[in-house]
Amino acid sequence: MKTNKNPDVASDLIGHVLSEGPPRAASFIVTIYGDVVEPRGGIAWIGNLIAACAGVGISETLVRTAVSRLVTSGQLLGERDGRRSYYRLSAAARTEFAAAAQILFGSQEAVEWNFLHLTGTEPENDMVALERLGYAKIGQRLAFGPRRPGPNPPRAVIFAAQPSAEGEGLSTSISQYWDLAGHSTSYISFINRFSPFLNIVEQTETLLPSACLTLRLLLVHQYRMIVLHDPRLPPSVLPAGWPGHQARQLFTELYRRLSPLADEHIAGSFVTGSGPLPRTTETTRQRLKAGASVSFF
Incomplete structure (x- = not known):
């Protein structure tokens, strides 16, 4: 017996998430590459990007403008096959995407901690970039935080840090250097x-x-x-009932449940010059395997 599809249900859910408006085009395209394209070879037809963005209210004009800017910034490389334009991730972008995927889908075990002393001529700009990654600013040129996956930040001298005891010394610095209330609010909103x-x-x-x-x-x-x-602080210094744990569980559970049909759509519609993208790859299967190991609340 064939089950009737109900597009109104999905429309209501999408509308609920987009109540404050569609996401920025360039940022959402980065999400498409990270979730769909990169684990399947890193190249996609612009028509697929346009269709995927239309589903969240982003116009074709905005997509083309955003893709052009991503090419200019060195994240995407364009190529043509007949009348079609395809875009692949640059080598540098693939390294960044792999690091982000490790945080999204990889182990949540504690990582090593570093001090970073910025050596560039414009430390303010480098510091802003580090703070966006969860580092704490403790001086004009000095930042402190857990090491992120991927390459080390440029224009910096890095020193490994080790707490004197489990959680000791960190707990008293948390409120001074990290806005945990802000992160908590973001997780609760999610x-x-x-x-x-x-x-x-x-x-x-x-x-x-x-x-x-x-x-x-x-x-x-x-x-x-x-x-x-x-900043992915150690559990020992996080407040009781930290909502990041529940958000992680919710993310992995929903990702696991949505993936079978989402991957079916990818295989049936996303193409490159050499043919359709595969439904699954070893990378996508590993992501689902990691998610399946997270118990839901």
């Missing part, structure tokens, strides 16, 4: 925004594959905007 998805995606047969991909892209986009800025 939980409130995406918790309504749970009852619906338990029955994904009522959703179109294209809607599952749109919902998954929104899920990844919203979560990465939070977690990539989280």
Whole structure:
């Protein structure tokens, strides 16, 4: 017996997430590459980017403008095959995307801590970039925080740091250097925004594959905007009931449930010059395997 699809259900969920307006085009395209394209070879047809962005209210004009800017900034490389334009990630962008994917889908074990002394002529700009990654500014040229996956920041001398005891010395510095209240608010907002998805995606047969991909892209986009800025402090120094744990569980559960039909849509519509993107790869299977190991609350 064939189950009827209900596009209104997906539209309501998408509208709930987009209540404050569509995401920025360039940022959402980065999400598409990170979730869909990079684990399947790193290249996509611009028509697929336009269609995926249309699902969240981003116009074709904005997509083309954003792609042009990503090319100018060195994140994307363009190529043509007949009348079609394709874009692949640059080598530098692929390194950045791999580091971000490790935070989104990899182990949440504690990482080593570093002091970074900025050596460039414009330390203010470098410091802003480090703070966006979750480092704490403790001087004009000195930052402190957990080492991020990927290459070390440029224009910096790095010193490994080791707390004198478990949590000792860190707890007293948390409120001074990190805005945990702000991170907590972001996680709670994410939980409130995406918790309504749970009852619906338990029955994904009522959703179109294209809607599952749109919902998954929104899920990844919203979560990465939070977690990539989280300093990922040790559990021993976080407040009791830290909402980041619940947000992580919610993200992994929804990602796992949406993926079968979302991946079906990718295989049926995303193409390169050499053919369609695969439904799954070893990388996508590892992401789902990691998510399956997270127990839901």
